[in-house]
Structures are given as C-alpha cells and as structure tokens.
Amino acid sequence: MSIRSDFGNYASGVGSTLEEIFSGAASTLSSIFNVSGTLIGNIFSGGFTGISEDGLDELKSGIEKLITELESHIKSFNGSQLERAIKGPMLQATNSYFDAVKEYLSKYVAGLKASIKDIEMAKANFSQGAQAAASDITKDIEDVRAAAQNIDLG
Amino acid sequence: MALNLEGSSIGFDENAASAAVELAKGHLVDGTRGILTANELLLRGRVDNVWVGNSAEVFKKNFSTDIDTIKKNLEKSFEIYSKEMVAISKAMGEIDGTAVAARN
Numbered sequence: 001m002s003i004r005s006d007f008g009n010y011a012s013g014v015g016s017t018l019e020e021i022f023s024g025a026a027s028t029l030s031s032i033f034n035v036s037g038t039l040i041g042n043i044f045s046g047g048f049t050g051i052s053e054d055g056l057d058e059l060k061s062g063i064e065k066l067i068t069e070l071e072s073h074i075k076s077f078n079g080s081q082l083e084r085a086i087k088g089p090m091l092q093a094t095n096s097y098f099d100a101v102k103e104y105l106s107k108y109v110a111g112l113k114a115s116i117k118d119i120e121m122a123k124a125n126f127s128q129g130a131q132a133a134a135s136d137i138t139k140d141i142e143d144v145r146a147a148a149q150n151i152d153l154g
Numbered sequence: 155m156a157l158n159l160e161g162s163s164i165g166f167d168e169n170a171a172s173a174a175v176e177l178a179k180g181h182l183v184d185g186t187r188g189i190l191t192a193n194e195l196l197l198r199g200r201v202d203n204v205w206v207g208n209s210a211e212v213f214k215k216n217f218s219t220d221i222d223t224i225k226k227n228l229e230k231s232f233e234i235y236s237k238e239m240v241a242i243s244k245a246m247g248e249i250d251g252t253a254v255a256a257r258n
Binding site for chain 2: 017018021022024025028029032033041042043044045046047048049050051052054055058059062063065066069070073076077082085086089090093094097098100101104105108111
C-alpha cells in the first residue's frame with residue numbers, strides 16, 4: 001500500500017466522521033433555534049391600556065435602541081476573521097455556528113421591528129380616540145347649550 | 155528531505171481551535187447577553203415611568219421571557235458548538251497521529 005493510498009483511507013474515514021459531527025451539530029442547533037423561534041411572540045399581547053401617547057414614544061425609542069444595538073452586533077459577527085488561525089472543518093463548523101446565531105438573532109430583531117409597528121398603530125388609534133373623544137365633548141357641550149337655550153325660565 | 159504530498163496536509167492547531175471557541179463565547183454569547191440585559195433593564199425602567207396597570211405587567215413579562223429564552227438558547231447552542239469543535243479536533247488528531255510518523 002502506497003503512502004498516498006494509506007493516507008487516503010484515513011482521510012476517507014475521518015471524512016465520514018466529520019460529516020456525522022457536522023450533521024449532528026447542525027440538527028441540534030436547528031432544533032434549538034427553530035423551536036425557540038416560535039416561542040418569541042407578540043410582546044404586546046396585554047394591549048396598551050394605561051400608557052400615554054408620550055409613553056408610547058418612550059417605549060418605541062427604547063425598543064429602537066435595542067434593535068440598533070443588536071443589528072450592529074450581528075453585523076460584527078464574522079467567523080472568517082479566524083481564517084488565519086483555523087482551517088478546514090473547524091472553520092466550517094465555526095462559520096456555520098456564527099451563521100446560525102446570526103439568523104436566530106435576526107429573527108428576533110424582525111419581531112422587534114414588527115412590535116414597533118404595533119406601537120405606531122396604538123399611537124394612531126390613541127390620536128383618533130382622543131379626537132373622537134374631543135369631538136364627543138364638543139358635541140355634548142353644544143347639546144347642553146342648545147338644551148339650556150330651550151329651557152323656559154318662565 | 156521534506157516530503158510533500160499535494161492535497162494531503164491535514165495540519166490543525168488545537169490552540170487555535172480553543173481561541174475560536176473562546177471568541178464565539180465572548181462575542182456571540184456573552185456580548186449578546188450583555189446587550190440584551192442592559193436594554194432589558196433600561197426598557198423596564200422606562201415602562202415603570204410611563205406605563206401603569208396590567209398591560210404594562212404583561213409587556214414586562216413577555217419581554218423578559220423572550221430575553222431569557224434567547225439567552226438560554228445561546229448558551230445551549232454554544233455547548234453544541236464547543237462539543238462539535240472538540241469532536242472535530244479529536245477526529246483530526248487521530249488521523250494526524252496515525253498518518254504522520256517520524257522515520258525509524
């Protein structure tokens with residue numbers, strides 16, 4: 001048996017072992033991140049009762065801050081910065097892991113962005129509600145005035 | 155005499171692998187956890203200042219549940235990744251030790 005064929009047998013053996021390692025890790029990571037993905041739901045399931053219009057702005061800016069920081073952090077993920085230090089299967093595993101975490105956190109950021117739309121909708125409803133209430137009050141005052149004018153004072 | 159078999163190099167560095175794992179832990183897991191924790195505290199403080207009642211409590215609970223879930227899943231995923239790196243290192247070490255030997 002030549003050196004090359006001898007080595008080839010070892011390489012083939014380790015290749016299948018590595019494939020098993022990769023697929024096992026990928027499957028477990030997928031189950032961790034996919035299951036949790038469905039658990040991250042509507043953070044405003046309790047509605048917006050008890051908050052003012054200015055409070056909605058405060059809430060919105062707080063969530064936007066988190067979005068900005070997470071997006072910046074996700075952009076900084078780069079397993080390839082290790083290319084000089086690690087090669088081959090280790091680099092492949094590292095890049096896969098970084099990509100999986102990046103995708104997972106991106107899903108969370110997408111959920112936070114959807115929640116910003118919920119806040120904006122609540123704010124729009126708040127304004128409409130306030131206008132409707134103001135309109136009702138104006139109408140009530142007019143009714144009272146009309147009723148007062150119709151009172152016969154004898 | 156140097157023996158060079160094209161395409162047969164499997165050189166690997168266990169120390170570099172450890173550095174990769176440390177980087178992943180520091181950047182992905184600890185770094186993300188730090189951002190989530192700081193912003194959770196900040197947001198809860200803001201909510202306490204501007205929002206009262208049951209809706210506010212439900213929001214705080216939902217928000218914290220999501221943050222905790224993410225932190226736990228990052229920890230779990232890191233365990234999988236670090237075990238994967240150890241397994242790869244072991245597999246590579248086995249072939250390196252078997253295929254490469256000093257001359258008699």
